[in-house]
Amino acid sequence: MAKGKETVSRTLIVALVLSIVFSVVVSTAAVVLRPAQIKNQNLDIKTNILSAAGMLPQGAGAEEIEKVFSQFEVRLVDLETGEYVEPSFVDVKDPMKYDMYKSASNPEMSTRIPASEDLAGIKRRPNVAKVYTLSEGGNLKRVVLPIHGYGLWSTLYGFMSLKGDLNTIEGLGFYAHAETPGLGGEVDNPRWKSQWVGKELYGNNTSQPEIRLVKGGVSANTADKEHKVDALSGATLTSRGVQHLVNYWMGGRGFAPFLKKLREGEV
Secondary structure (H helix, E strand, O other): OHHHHHHHHHHHHHHHHHHHHHHHHHHHHHHHHHHHHHHHHHHHHHHHHHHHOOOOOOOOOHHHHHHHHOOOEEEEEEOOOOEEEOHHHHOOOOHHHOOHHHHHOOOOOEEEOOOOOOOOOOOEEEOEEEEEEEEEOOEEEEEEEEEEEEOOOOEEEEEEEEEOOOOEEEEEEEEEOOOOOOOHHHHHOHHHHHOOOOOEOOOOOOOOOOOEEEOOOOOOOOOOHHHEEEOOOOOHHHHHHHHHHHHHHOOOOOOHHHHHHHHOOOO
């Protein structure tokens, strides 16, 4: 009987020791690999920004992506005022390290959106957003803006790129979502994304976007075709979600105040 108890005790001790050893190994691996994970995450974001801007070289490696992305200036913007703020305003040294989506979950760094205004279905909006601008010879060439909002099954996260006139869409792309493959998941289809290129975001009112996703397709005879894109076939709710999130983020509660100041040379 004593031997049985001793065997059980030894088994428990061995199990405990192994658990501790494995915990230490896993924790150490997580700490060691963290810098590499962060580097890969940043590279993925830069890749998607360049893709939205139509600047991603085919088959580009990490070094080339970093080189092309270095042309952009990364700044932080107060969405309420449309003015630039320093990284210290949100307690970071490098604007690239600012996480606007994490800030959106912090009541002290975000604003609750009234249901009547929450077109994108995001509930809270960060007070400060990250923007990417590219200039040549003192002239603004393009601006890439982060966008997100709810589709059918998930929140879609992506970027919209505008030309220097701050009205012509240069590209749109989503890097994270869980929409239905073959339906809402067609937001990843290069053919569909190409339809956004050259579309005009605004009409006469530069604080109210006019983009619409249209069932049945957009043809040369479609009225106001410069503001319209084909809806995703069989994915009405995802299409509606994309339209709403674009119009929210490019509207008065999103980047419109910033774009207005940028257009008028006030920032």
